[in-house]
Amino acid sequence: MATSCFHLLCSSSISSRLRNTSIVFPCKIPGLRIKSTMSEISEIKAEKKKIFVSGATGKTGKRIVEQLLAKGFAVKAGVRDTDKAKTIFPNPNQDLQFVKADVTEGSEKLATAIGDDSDAVICATGFQYSWDLLAPWKVDYYGTVNLVEASRKVGVNRFILVSSILVNGAAMGQLLNPAYVFLNAFGLVLVAKLQAEQHIRKSGINYTIIRPGGLKNDPPNGNIVMEPEDTLSEGSISRDQVAEVAVESLLHHSQSSYKVVEIVARTDAPKKSFEELFGSIKERRHYRPHDHGGFGLGAAL
Numbered sequence: 001m002a003t004s005c006f007h008l009l010c011s012s013s014i015s016s017r018l019r020n021t022s023i024v025f026p027c028k029i030p031g032l033r034i035k036s037t038m039s040e041i042s043e044i045k046a047e048k049k050k051i052f053v054s055g056a057t058g059k060t061g062k063r064i065v066e067q068l069l070a071k072g073f074a075v076k077a078g079v080r081d082t083d084k085a086k087t088i089f090p091n092p093n094q095d096l097q098f099v100k101a102d103v104t105e106g107s108e109k110l111a112t113a114i115g116d117d118s119d120a121v122i123c124a125t126g127f128q129y130s131w132d133l134l135a136p137w138k139v140d141y142y143g144t145v146n147l148v149e150a151s152r153k154v155g156v157n158r159f160i161l162v163s164s165i166l167v168n169g170a171a172m173g174q175l176l177n178p179a180y181v182f183l184n185a186f187g188l189v190l191v192a193k194l195q196a197e198q199h200i201r202k203s204g205i206n207y208t209i210i211r212p213g214g215l216k217n218d219p220p221n222g223n224i225v226m227e228p229e230d231t232l233s234e235g236s237i238s239r240d241q242v243a244e245v246a247v248e249s250l251l252h253h254s255q256s257s258y259k260v261v262e263i264v265a266r267t268d269a270p271k272k273s274f275e276e277l278f279g280s281i282k283e284r285r286h287y288r289p290h291d292h293g294g295f296g297l298g299a300a301l
């Protein structure tokens with residue numbers, strides 16, 4: 001594993017308590033024994049990096065949690081209903097903890113949920129269809145803004161957002177794209193997501209915004225295609241691959257920072273490493289909203 005990955009997975013609090021005990025190290029040189037008068041190492045503990053996942057009970061969020069745990073992270077799952085969460089993750093895992101976190105309840109409460117022990121935040125929330133036409137604005141816009149502000153309050157400076165292709169469809173000339181029309185028909189969800197993205201990009205937080213095409217529950221069928229913002233206007237991708245990109249963006253911190261990536265899967269696409277995929281996208285650290293087409297509501301914040 002590359003050094004950078006190791007540093008991400010294990011925080012610096014590797015502690016060792018040394019006691020006055022002799023240790024004799026075996027040595028392959030005949031007749032030579034190295035004797036340490038030093039110590040018994042009674043504790044060498046490498047703390048895992050802890051990732052706060054909002055929307056952990058969702059179809060993509062669940063996969064993100066599972067993949068984070070598989071890659072050696074600890075997870076703090078921010079959920080609305082802990083009983084529901086326990087049915088989705090029935091196997092007890094000491095690296096998985098549940099905390100109540102409704103993103104519509106404001107940044108103060110969320111800051112408490114994220115706490116001072118989270119190293120990064122992944123947002124995979126999405127509004128649930130209801131009679132409330134403002135739900136996309138409450139969850140996909142203000143909810144995400146609340147999460148970003150909560151992260152900043154507790155000093156977390158790494159934020160991964162699962163957004164969507166076509167959020168900037170209007171500026172891309174895709175106003176009549178059926179997907180753009182259909183998705184915006186309920187509460188302008190793509191516009192709400194674009195505003196959330198703009199808030200993240202102006203906030204100064206280190207971000208990776210992942211814009212997937214249509215999400216599928218099926219296992220991956222095809223290789224990941226990664227393109228810069230406002231490029232893809234069609235295509236689909238397995239939620240497994242979206243989760244993989246979210247987790248890999250943490251593992252490829254320097255290559256994925258301050259980037260917006262659009263992803264779909266294609267059977268005819270070549271398989272590329274995540275270094276190649278993230279490396280092909282330009283960093284946009286100094287974001288100026290007026291450079292960015294689309295609706296300017298975010299500027300009002």
Ligand SMILES: NC(=O)c1ccc[n+]([C@@H]2O[C@H](COP(=O)([O-])OP(=O)(O)OC[C@H]3O[C@@H](n4cnc5c(N)ncnc54)[C@H](OP(=O)(O)O)[C@@H]3O)[C@@H](O)[C@H]2O)c1
Pocket residue numbers: 054055056057058059060061079080081101102103104124125126127128139143162163164165212213214215216239
């Ligand atoms: N569907 C697509 O084809 C498509 C395409 C591109 C992008 N996306 C985006 O990808 C993301 C993931 O999609 P998905 O279909 O995997 O999601 P999903 O299964 O609908 O899950 C949504 C998650 O958001 C949570 N949530 C909703 N309101 C919340 C609130 N007020 N506070 C905290 N959590 C809340 C839900 O929690 P509960 O379990 O408590 O309800 C659930 O965990 C979404 O942002 C979606 O818009 C979707």
